[in-house]
Amino acid sequence: MKQTIAQRFAAQLNKALAGEPHGKQKEMAEAIGVTPSRLNNIIRGRRGGDEDLRREICKYLGRDYEEFLFGRGGAVTQEDDELQEFVELYRRYGSRAFLESCIDRLREIKSVIEK
Incomplete structure (x- = not known):
């Protein structure tokens, strides 16, 4: 979950x-x-x-x-890794709008794949 x-x-x-x-x-x-x-x-x-x-x-x-x-040292899941990537992108670009556009794009890709 x-x-x-x-x-x-x-x-x-x-x-x-x-x-x-x-x-x-x-x-x-x-x-x-x-x-x-x-x-x-x-x-x-x-x-x-x-x-x-x-x-x-x-x-x-x-x-x-x-x-x-x-939680360093704990069990890190793929979801944790993906979330951490977004955190790092946010730090790098400092733009919530940038991240939101990435998320929207990923949702579009996911919907195409699931068809």
């Missing part, structure tokens, strides 16, 4: 916070500038937050965002 980035992030965040006292979440929320309720929704995977917020959470935890999200 494919996970969205928000779901993957929530799963990794749960692992990172396992065993931490509940007060840690309140402290983190204050440090990154969100309400404890909003942070709790991110942790539980109810709301993903945007990439900037997820990066702030990683910064607070002292972790690299991509490493945190994709």
Whole structure:
């Protein structure tokens, strides 16, 4: 089953916070500038937050965002590799529109192949 980035992030965040006292979440929320309720929704995977917020959470935890999200040393799937390629393209070209056009093109190719 494919996970969205928000779901993957929530799963990794749960692992990172396992065993931490509940007060840690309140402290983190204050440090990154969100309400404890909003942070709790991110942790539980109810709301993903945007990439900037997820990066702030990683910064607070002292972790690299991509490493945190994709989990170095863990089982990496082909989907992870493909997603990482898009992340690298986004960094290189810095354009969400570019990536969206790539995704649209890939969908077109997929529909032709599936016919």
